[in-house]
Each structure stands twice: as structure tokens, then as C-alpha cells.
Amino acid sequence: MKSNLLVSNQNKYAMQASLMKLYAQYGYRQVSIPACEPLATISELEKQYPSRTQVKFMDQSGEIFYLQDDPTVSVMKMLRLSSATNIEQKICYYAPTYKWGHRQLNEETQIGVETFGKDTLLHDLEIIVLAVKSLRLFTDKVMLDIGDVSFLETLLESMPFNSEQIQAIVKALPSKNMMTLKELELFQNIKSQDWDLLASLFKLFGPTEIVLENAKQLIDQITFKDEQLQVKLDTILNQIRDRSAFLKAYDLLEYTQLDFTLKPELKYYNGLVLKGFIKNCPSEVLNGGRYDQLSTEFGKANCAAGFALTLDLLMNYTEVKKMTRKNSLLLLETELSAKGIKYAEYYRQKGFEVNLRTYETEKEAIDLASKENFEKVILFGERSAKVIDIRKDNVQKMPYSTFDQYLTITDANKSIH
Amino acid sequence: MESITFALSKGRIAEAFLKAFDAEEALNSRKLIVQVGNIKMIMVKPVDVPTYVANGVADIGVVGRDVILESGESFYELLEFPFSKCTLSIAGFDQNINLEAPMTIATKYPKICKQYFPLSKTIYLNGSVELAPILNLSDVIFDIVETGTTLKENGLSVIKDVLSINPVLIANKSSYKFNQAQIDAVINQLNERGDL
Numbered sequence: 182m183k184s185n186l187l188v189s190n191q192n193k194y195a196m197q198a199s200l201m202k203l204y205a206q207y208g209y210r211q212v213s214i215p216a217c218e219p220l221a222t223i224s225e226l227e228k229q230y231p232s233r234t235q236v237k238f239m240d241q242s243g244e245i246f247y248l249q250d251d252p253t254v255s256v257m258k259m260l261r262l263s264s265a266t267n268i269e270q271k272i273c274y275y276a277p278t279y280k281w282g283h284r285q286l287n288e289e290t291q292i293g294v295e296t297f298g299k300d301t302l303l304h305d306l307e308i309i310v311l312a313v314k315s316l317r318l319f320t321d322k323v324m325l326d327i328g329d330v331s332f333l334e335t336l337l338e339s340m341p342f343n344s345e346q347i348q349a350i351v352k353a354l355p356s357k358n359m360m361t362l363k364e365l366e367l368f369q370n371i372k373s374q375d376w377d378l379l380a381s382l383f384k385l386f387g388p389t390e391i392v393l394e395n396a397k398q399l400i401d402q403i404t405f406k407d408e409q410l411q412v413k414l415d416t417i418l419n420q421i422r423d424r425s426a427f428l429k430a431y432d433l434l435e436y437t438q439l440d441f442t443l444k445p446e447l448k449y450y451n452g453l454v455l456k457g458f459i460k461n462c463p464s465e466v467l468n469g470g471r472y473d474q475l476s477t478e479f480g481k482a483n484c485a486a487g488f489a490l491t492l493d494l495l496m497n498y499t500e501v502k503k504m505t506r507k508n509s510l511l512l513l514e515t516e517l518s519a520k521g522i523k524y525a526e527y528y529r530q531k532g533f534e535v536n537l538r539t540y541e542t543e544k545e546a547i548d549l550a551s552k553e554n555f556e557k558v559i560l561f562g563e564r565s566a567k568v569i570d571i572r573k574d575n576v577q578k579m580p581y582s583t584f585d586q587y588l589t590i591t592d593a594n595k596s597i598h
Numbered sequence: 599m600e601s602i603t604f605a606l607s608k609g610r611i612a613e614a615f616l617k618a619f620d621a622e623e624a625l626n627s628r629k630l631i632v633q634v635g636n637i638k639m640i641m642v643k644p645v646d647v648p649t650y651v652a653n654g655v656a657d658i659g660v661v662g663r664d665v666i667l668e669s670g671e672s673f674y675e676l677l678e679f680p681f682s683k684c685t686l687s688i689a690g691f692d693q694n695i696n697l698e699a700p701m702t703i704a705t706k707y708p709k710i711c712k713q714y715f716p717l718s719k720t721i722y723l724n725g726s727v728e729l730a731p732i733l734n735l736s737d738v739i740f741d742i743v744e745t746g747t748t749l750k751e752n753g754l755s756v757i758k759d760v761l762s763i764n765p766v767l768i769a770n771k772s773s774y775k776f777n778q779a780q781i782d783a784v785i786n787q788l789n790e791r792g793d794l
Contacts, residue, residue: 324775358675364762438775458772463654465772 193290193496197275199318200292200490204273207311209294212259214252214276220245223254226478230448234280248279253487256295257476260483269298275492293469293489297476301484302420305453305471306427308486312457312467313433315490319499322460323436326386328443330470331452332396332417336382336441339403339410341375350379354442359383378402386440389425393418396441449475455488462498466490509534510588511555513546521561528588547571557588601636602773602780605651605659607644610682611765615639615660618791637784648673648768657773658781664742664763667710673768677785686710686761689754690731690738697758704730705740714760715740728752 201211220227220237221244236248249255252274260270275292294311296304309327316323337347346367353361359379362368371379381399385392396418405411421439428434443454450470457467469488476483510533514521517539525537536555540546543560550558550571560567566584568577579587606612616624616632621639624632632639642650647661648669658676664686666673686707688697695701700717704727708720721736723729728748730736742763743749743756767788769781 322776326775355672356675358678358766360678361675458775460772460776461654463652463770463772 189496193492196319196492196496197290197292200315201273201275203314203318204294204311207271207307209271209273209296212256212272212274214249214255214274216277217246217248218255218258220247222258223247226254234282236279236281236286249276250278250280252276252278252291252293252489253295253472253475257478257485260297260476271296289494290492291489292492293487295485295487297483297485299484301452301471301486302424304484304486306424308453308469308488309424309428309437309455310431310433312455312469312488312490313436316457316459316467316495317436319495320459324458325437325467326440326443326456326458327437328440328445328454328456328470329417329421329452330443330445330450330454332414332421333441333444335410335413335417336399339400339405339407339414340378340382341404350382351444354383354444357383357386357442374402383442386442387438389434389437389439392439392441393422393425445470447472449478453486457488457490459495459498462494464494466494466498506534506554507556508532509555509557510536511546511550511553511558512537512561513540513558514561515539515541518561524559524561531588533588559584599636599780599783600777601638602657602777602784603638603640603650603655604784605640605642605647605656605661607647607659607661607665607765608641609644611644611660611662612641614681618788636780645669651768651770654770654773656770657777658767658769658784660765660767662763663761663766664707664710666766666768667761668707670709672771674771674774675766676769676774676781677767677788679765679767681765683762683764684742684744685759686740686763687743687756688738688740688758688760689728689743689749689756691754692737693755693757695738695757701737702735703738703740704736707740710761711740728754 232250235250237245238248239245256272256274271294273292273294275290278289278291280287294308296308298304309325313323313325316325337350342350349362349365349367353359362379378399381395381402385396385399400411400414400418403411425434428437443456445454445468449472451474452471454470455467456465458465467488467490469486471486473484476485510528512521512525512535514537517537521537525535529535538549540560546558546560547569550569555571558569558571560569565578565580568579568584568587569575606615613625616622616639619634619637619639621632621634624639630641632641640650640656644661644665647656647659648666648671650656651659651673652669652671660679662682666675688703697715698717700719701715702719702721703711703715704721704723705711706723706725706727708722711718711720721730727739727741730739731754732752738757739754740760746756749755767785774781
């Protein structure tokens with residue numbers, strides 16, 4: 182839901198800045214995502230995963246372009262241009278995205294991370310941790326559903342169902358309702374023990390430890406024609422068990438649950454699948470997973486995982502915490518003077534964000550500083566400066582000789598790009 | 599326990615559930631919101647139940663599967679009810695019509711119809727769908743059949759039963775994650791009734 186209100190945009194920026202700061206702490210480097218790209222650059226991908234919601238247009242030369250709808254694809258293209266293989270990269274971005282939906286053009290801001298590299302357990306764990314932490318920046322009522330496409334596909338392959346039946350099962354899984362299958366001709370002659378297997382499959386979601394136990398029991402019920410499938414399933418379960426132990430070490434396990442019935446909408450996911458929810462928001466705010474195959478589509482094999490969250494949804498269903506602008510000064514004089522200008526320029530060169538204004542009363546000055554989230558207010562008198570620290574609620578009056586050396590920057594003001 | 603909101607289709611479904619929750623007196627009033635313990639029941643048009651649940655305004659709802667499928671929205675389907683069972687069927691004059699070949703189908707359910715008959719042309723009608731083949735607007739109709747009386751009285755007959763329809767308890771996926779205890783309590787209460 183796009184808002185043109187200044188306050189909404191400021192809130193959006195504040196959320197964006199919090200998220201980018203979080204990703205920077207984990208070593209993610211911000212990149213710019215193009216607003217539109219030539220359709221020809223994704224023609225092979227378009228054939229495999231055609232999109233009904235992509236917004237396309239033609240330029241004056243007749244070339245077809247599309248508006249940005251999936252920044253992950255743009256990031257993949259950037260990596261393709263690099264000559265290195267098996268790249269280790271950690272990238273974050275924010276980008277407006279555009280899709281057709283309900284007969285209108287929808288614009289949403291997506292913020293996401295992508296990680297590339299060989300250590301899939303570590304990267305999967307980090308992606309999950311960042312997904313939960315991203316949502317927890319704004320609310321405690323968070324739930325991250327974690328699935329595994331590889332586990333689901335191997336499980337279905339091991340079960341006594343043909344490909345048509347598997348297609349129908351996969352279609353029914355999102356609703357968690359097995360009863361719809363009983364109505365189909367395809368399932369009229371299914372044995373009762375096979376219905377039991379299906380019933381167990383449809384219940385493979387919930388708290389991690391319980392689902393892992395149920396998954397193990399389901400595997401034990403299957404008669405495997407190919408032992409390798411059982412080995413694969415046990416291996417995946419063990420990896421998930423290990424990962425869950427690490428999630429517990431992060432104190433984040435309680436914000437996650439396993440859901441082996443999760444089947445992502447985009448077919449290029451090949452392992453981990455994520456869907457993040459916050460209370461009171463009717464749909465998921467975060468989607469992600471592992472998509473090693475996608476980079477192969479761009480001609481370069483690369484292990485890849487990531488997620489994107491829809492900032493607009495997050496904004497509409499959470500409260501934005503007020504962010505103090507670090508290293509920000511509001512310099513106030515009763516009348517504009519050379520002294521005020523000199524100090525403003527001096528502190529700007531030192532790296533502070535400085536706003537120079539005139540004022541009438543001290544109360545008005547403090548109210549303005551609080552409203553605009555300044556860190557400090559400085560009131561210039563004839564012989565002294567009064568420094569008011571808004572956050573610490575602390576006031577100090579000092580002669581200019583002391584004031585000149587008083588303020589130091591705590592960290593450099595970082596560019597938003 | 600936090601309150602949850604339950605969207606009920608006005609008509610037979612609302613009657614059945616208000617009785618199940620001992621809130622029958624609401625049947626005689628025009629109230630659209632009825633509070634029963636920690637459940638806020640809202641009475642809505644059947645076609646609007648998916649909208650309320652999809653938007654999270656209602657945590658759960660009960661409505662026919664035909665409405666759910668036609669809405670195109672995705673929910674958890676937690677319970678099916680055996681009452682008011684009927685079928686979505688193809689009906690017309692010609693029992694030997696080739697259903698695999700392209701034809702013109704009149705229906706209130708264009709989305710569902712397109713899924714089962716992708717080669718056919720679909721004409722949307724809001725009601726009295728049986729008129730369409732009679733007046734040569736379509737070859738056949740795709741519509742709900744209960745007893746078949748309406749079809750018979752208009753000279754039509756069922757050519758093929760396509761999909762069984764019954765009321766389903768749906769839940770908003772996000773709501774279910776944060777209100778699972780309350781929603782499961784409602785399901786247990788309904789299961790204990792046994793008469794739904």
C-alpha cells in the first residue's frame with residue numbers, strides 16, 4: 182500500500198535504516214537494484230517461469246522492458262557478469278517492485294538479503310536468523326515457517342503414488358486438507374495404509390521437535406524401493422536437527438516452526454523455504470529460501486539463499502519506533518549570526534548533521550528537537566552555549582572556550598546508498 | 599484468552615452454527631455481530647466470507663467449497679462438514695456431448711470452470727444459469743446441483759458430476775499461527791457437537 186504522506190515515508194525510511202544496519206552487522210553489502218531491465222536479459226528464465234503479473238512496456242525503438250518485480254534475478258545477473266566462480270558474497274538491497282494485481286498496478290518496497298557460497302548449513306542458518314531478527318526489530322509477535330522442498334520432493338518420490346497423484350497432493354498441501362483428495366477419481370483405489378501415510382504427511386507442521394519426530398516416524402512407515410531415498414531423507418532431517426540446535430543457541434527457535442508441507446510459488450527453490458508472519462498482518466511479510474538452481478539459469482553455478490520482506494506490509498501492521506538521529510545537532514540562535522554559521526559549518530566538517538535555526542523560547546526549541554529526533558540541541562547565548570542532550574535529558578551550560586572542544590562524533594554518518 | 603472473529607455465511611450455515619453455539623436467539627434479530635464467549639460471530643454474504651478471512655478481519659469462517667475455490671484465495675481448511683452437500687456439475691440437453699472438446703459453458707463459477715475445462719469458452723451469469731442452453735447462449739451449464747429438480751423442470755439433466763461441494767471451516771494462515779489455541783478450541787467444540 183503506497184503512501185505519499187511525508188510521515189509515512191519518514192517511517193519507511195526509519196525502518197529501512199534499521200534493517201540495513203542489521204544486515205551491515207552481519208557483513209552484508211548494499212547494492213542498487215535497477216528500476217527496469219530489458220526483457221531479453223531474462224528470456225530463458227521467462228520461458229521456464231512465465232509471469233502473469235510482470236509489468237512490461239516498450240520503448241521508442243521497440244525494445245521491451247519490464248519493471249522490477251524480483252530483485253533476486255537482478256542480483257543474479259550482476260554476479261553473472263563477474264568472472265569468478267563459486268563466489269562468496271553477501272548482498273542486501275531495498276527496491277521498489279511493481280506487479281499487476283487486481284486490475285491495478287501495485288508498487289511495494291522490498292528489502293532483501295542474498296548470500297552466495299558453498300557452506301549451505303551456515304548460510305541457511307544465517308538467513309533464518311536474519312529473517313527472524315528483521316521482523317523482531319518491529320514486533321515480538323513473529324512466526325517464521327521453515328520448510329524444505331528437497332525433503333518434501335524426496336518424501337513424495339518415496340511414497341507409493343504416481344506422478345498424477347503427486348501433482349494432486351502438492352496442489353492440496355497448502356490448504357492442509359487431505360479430504361479434497363478423497364473426492365478425486367485418482368485416489369479411489371488407494372489402500373488404507375497409503376491414506377495413513379498421506380495423513381501423516383499433511384500433519385508435518387508445527388513446533389520443530391515435534392515435527393522432526395513425526396517426520397522420522399513417517400519415514401519409518403515407508404517401504405523404500407530405493408535405499409538412497411531413505412538415506413537422503415535421514416540426512417536432511419539430521420541437518421535440520423543440527424540447524425535447530427544452533428537456532429536455540431541464538432534464542433530464536435521459539436519464533437520458528439517447521440512446515441514440511443510448504444511448497445513455494447516460485448519453482449526455482451531447491452531446499453530451504455521460508456515464510457515469515459507477524460501478528461495482525463493477514464498474509465506473509467517475508468518469503469525466501471535456497472535457490473541454487475537459479476544462478477545456473479544465468480550460466481553460472483552458485484549456491485544461493487536469501488529472503489525478501491515487504492516493507493509496506495511491515496509498516497502497516499507494526500509501530501515504528503522513534504529513531505534518534507545519531508550525531509545530529511540543532512543549533513539555535515535568537516538571531517542568525519556569523520558565529521552560528523561558523524559553528525554550523527565547523528560541526529558539519531567534523532561529520533555531524535547540523536540544522537541551524539532561530540528560536541523564540543527554550544521550550545519551543547526542545548519541542549522541535551524532540552519532534553525531529555535530534556540528538557542534541559545547542560542554544561547560543563552571548564558568552565556561553567547551553568547543550569541539551571535530548572536522549573539523556575541532560576543540560577550543560579559552558580563558556581565557548583570549553584564548548585569548542587566538547588562535541589565529538591560517535592560514529593561517522595553513513596550514506597544511505 | 600484473546601477473542602477470535604468467526605465469519606458465518608448468512609442462511610443455513612449461520613443457522614446451524616448459531617444453534618451449535620447456543621446462540622439461536624440471534625437468528626430472530628437483524629444483528630450482524632453476535633458475541634458468544636470469546637468468539638465474535640459476524641454474519642456475512644456467503645461470497646464475502648473468503649474476503650473477510652483473507653484480509654484477516656475474520657480469523658476463521660465457514661462457507662461452501664464452491665465459494666472458496668471461486669475466490670482464488672488460499673486458506674487453511676481445518677474442518678469439513680457433511681451437511682448441505684451438493685455437486686458442481688455439467689448439465690445440458692445433450693448427454694453425448696464431448697466434454698474434452700471446446701464448448702461454451704454458462705456458469706456462476708468462471709474460475710473453477712476454467713480450471714476443469716480450459717479449452718472451453720466461459721460465460722459468466724449471476725443467476726438462472728439454466729436459461730443459457732435453453733436460449734442458445736451456451737452449450738451446457740456448470741452449476742451447483744442439489745436435488746436436480748430445477749434442471750429437470752427446465753428439461754436439462756446432469757451430464758457429469760465434476761466436484762463435490764460442502765461447507766468448510768477455513769482459517770486465515772497468519773491468524774492460525776498466532777491464535778491456534780483459540781481456533782483449535784472452536785474446532786474441538788464443533789467436533790464434540792457431532793450434529794454438524
